[in-house]
Amino acid sequence: MTPDQDLLLKESLKMMTDMIILCGTLALSLFFWVVSLSISTYAGTLQPVSPWRWLFSILVPLMLTSRALKRNTLNYSGALGALLVGFVLTMANYSFFSSLLAFFITSSKLTRWGGAQKKRIDADYKEGGQRNWIQVFCNGGVPTELALLYMIEVGPGEIAIDFGKQYTASWMCLSLLGALACSAGDTWSSEVGPVLSQSQPRLITTWKEVPAGTNGGVTAVGLLASFLGGLTVGVAYYVTQLLFVGDLNTADPQWPIMVYAGMAGLLGSMLDSFLGAHMQYSGFDASIGKVVSYESATTTRICGKPILDNNAVNLFTSVIVALVLPGLAWGMWPR
Numbered sequence: 014m015t016p017d018q019d020l021l022l023k024e025s026l027k028m029m030t031d032m033i034i035l036c037g038t039l040a041l042s043l044f045f046w047v048v049s050l051s052i053s054t055y056a057g058t059l060q061p062v063s064p065w066r067w068l069f070s071i072l073v074p075l076m077l078t079s080r081a082l083k084r085n086t087l088n089y090s091g092a093l094g095a096l097l098v099g100f101v102l103t104m105a106n107y108s109f110f111s112s113l114l115a116f117f118i119t120s121s122k123l124t125r126w127g128g129a130q131k132k133r134i135d136a137d138y139k140e141g142g143q144r145n146w147i148q149v150f151c152n153g154g155v156p157t158e159l160a161l162l163y164m165i166e167v168g169p170g171e172i173a174i175d176f177g178k179q180y181t182a183s184w185m186c187l188s189l190l191g192a193l194a195c196s197a198g199d200t201w202s203s204e205v206g207p208v209l210s211q212s213q214p215r216l217i218t219t220w221k222e223v224p225a226g227t228n229g230g231v232t233a234v235g236l237l238a239s240f241l242g243g244l245t246v247g248v249a250y251y252v253t254q255l256l257f258v259g260d261l262n263t264a265d266p267q268w269p270i271m272v273y274a275g276m277a278g279l280l281g282s283m284l285d286s287f288l289g290a291h292m293q294y295s296g297f298d299a300s301i302g303k304v305v306s307y308e309s310a311t312t313t314r315i316c317g318k319p320i321l322d323n324n325a326v327n328l329f330t331s332v333i334v335a336l337v338l339p340g341l342a343w344g345m346w347p348r
Contacts, residue, residue: 062169074099085143086121094149098157104169105160108253112193115249120200127208151324152196155331159189171257173264176343187339190250191277194243195334198278199285201242206235217286226304227315229290243278247271266347273342277334285330294319
């Protein structure tokens, strides 16, 4: 077989695989639609979900996770976890999906950016930042749970943020957005700060200079990046609201969504640094010349105690932001 024939065969197999996946997705979405239609017939309070929504909620997350798997952004367990998170958020609300997409795409690209410099600083650096299911659920677990509660409360669909008309659902929307913006802000800060900052990080609890890579270390560039990361997620949510919500002219203003998300990114990053400074061990290992998270004979302690790892800190931060920030937003939201 010539090289050209071999290439043609591979392309044909790939095309056939894509067609099989597409047909399977169509069949699965139609099956779910028929099931939801049947359930709605016997339970009058439930509205059937459009077959197009089923198709979009299955096909798009499948395409994105497959691409991430090929680019080594996710491993197999991370891809399965991301597929579940993406399906639930997309089914619940397209604004949730666009926010998740903004977080996922920007974070993946920033993780790959400046790899050579990050490798010199981070002892646990992985090429491409390949994420597993634990990391996926520590960032996406809270939004997924909130999306499920949202569907129980109002069903799949898009609504305006309006505490006067939809108090509980609006609270859930802002909780979910805050959790995603928090994760985006923390990721942007940790990926941009080490590359662009010209100054040494300062420990958020004492404001003393610490080596790059120290848990709890912050820079002005990193804090600015955390706000921009949250803002990016908020802009994606806001634009989707403009496209898919039809009664915005009778609802409260929606533009504060962007400010809210930016603040969630900034405050979430600062809270993550505060918890990291106290509950994650950071020490300088003279044998490799890097900051590490373990104690050894060659390690000098910088700060923190070995109570939580980075994934647990991310989860706690996400939960706190999701619980606290919507209450503050409710008090300041323009009517």
